[in-house]
Amino acid sequence: METKANYVLIGAFTLVVSIGLLLFGLWAAKYSSERSWQRYQIVFDEAVTGLSVGSPVQYNGISVGSIDKLSLDPNDPRRVVAIIRADATAPIKTDTRAKLAITSLTGPAIIQLSGGTPGAPMLTAVDPRDTPLIQTAPSALQNITDTASRIVERLDQMLSDGNVARVTATLENIESITGSLAAKDQGMEALLVSARDAARSLDTTLQTTNGTMQRLDRNLVRELPAIVAKLDSTLARLDSAAGNADAILGENRAAINSFANDGLAQLGPTLTELRGLIRDLRQISDRLENNPSRFLLGRDGPKEFEP
Numbered sequence: 001m002e003t004k005a006n007y008v009l010i011g012a013f014t015l016v017v018s019i020g021l022l023l024f025g026l027w028a029a030k031y032s033s034e035r036s037w038q039r040y041q042i043v044f045d046e047a048v049t050g051l052s053v054g055s056p057v058q059y060n061g062i063s064v065g066s067i068d069k070l071s072l073d074p075n076d077p078r079r080v081v082a083i084i085r086a087d088a089t090a091p092i093k094t095d096t097r098a099k100l101a102i103t104s105l106t107g108p109a110i111i112q113l114s115g116g117t118p119g120a121p122m123l124t125a126v127d128p129r130d131t132p133l134i135q136t137a138p139s140a141l142q143n144i145t146d147t148a149s150r151i152v153e154r155l156d157q158m159l160s161d162g163n164v165a166r167v168t169a170t171l172e173n174i175e176s177i178t179g180s181l182a183a184k185d186q187g188m189e190a191l192l193v194s195a196r197d198a199a200r201s202l203d204t205t206l207q208t209t210n211g212t213m214q215r216l217d218r219n220l221v222r223e224l225p226a227i228v229a230k231l232d233s234t235l236a237r238l239d240s241a242a243g244n245a246d247a248i249l250g251e252n253r254a255a256i257n258s259f260a261n262d263g264l265a266q267l268g269p270t271l272t273e274l275r276g277l278i279r280d281l282r283q284i285s286d287r288l289e290n291n292p293s294r295f296l297l298g299r300d301g302p303k304e305f306e307p
Contacts, residue, residue: 053070067082
């Protein structure tokens with residue numbers, strides 16, 4: 001009986017130890033899991049078509065985690081809230097951005113993390129919440145969708161009823177102008193013929209002018225040496241005449257000085273006397289003209305008898 005009791009105690013002890021080891025293993029695994037992963041929150045302002053729980057999360061093309069939960073924002077159903085689990089050692093910083101991406105044309109959608117400068121602080125150090133918020137950036141698909149929407153809006157504006165009416169009116173005006181031009185083909189043809197004739201006449205005039213200029217250029221070049229020679233001879237003669245005049249002035253310098261000193265001194269009184277003589281002659285002429293008989297006979301002329 002005592003031996004049977006010992007076996008029961010040994011079995012119970014073994015069972016208790018096994019359960020304790022199992023609980024310790026579960027606790028250690030849970031502690032290790034909590035220490036190796038960090039949860040983050042990402043809020044998208046666009047549809048996340050193709051994204052599901054378990055989809056991978058990549059950082060610059062390297063897998064760093066997966067998606068734990070996807071849900072709509074209860075305050076704004078246009079927004080999607082994604083909870084991801086990323087490697088705790090992943091350098092997710094305050095300037096890290098998340099966006100939707102696809103691995104291939106037919107592949108599933110994933111969350112792609114990018115950015116993160118060396119000097120930026122870690123996001124967990126700035127945001128103390130259990131699930132720090134990673135900011136998002138527009139995806140390539142969203143950019144394409146927005147661009148396509150803007151293009152459609154602009155096309156809709158261009159193809160409005162008013163613009164279509166204006167285009168129709170413009171086409172009608174072009175058709176009217178084309179008809180008018182077709183009706184005036186003969187006048188246009190005559191105008192073109194006149195312009196062609198005028199161009200030919202102008203070409204002939206230019207050719208004649210060009211020939212005249214060429215002949216003038218040749219004659220000028222041919223006669224220029226003779227002209228230069230004559231000019232040189234004339235200048236030589238002028239130089240000789242100037243030399244002769246200078247010699248004459250040198251030889252008669254004494255006579256010229258004597259005339260300038262004595263002759264000019266006597267010229268003044270002579271001119272004064274000549275001026276007086278001219279004045280006396282003017283007085284005699286006036287008297288002769290006014291009363292010639294009195295001036296010539298020394299008495300007045302006979303008076304006419306008046307009955």
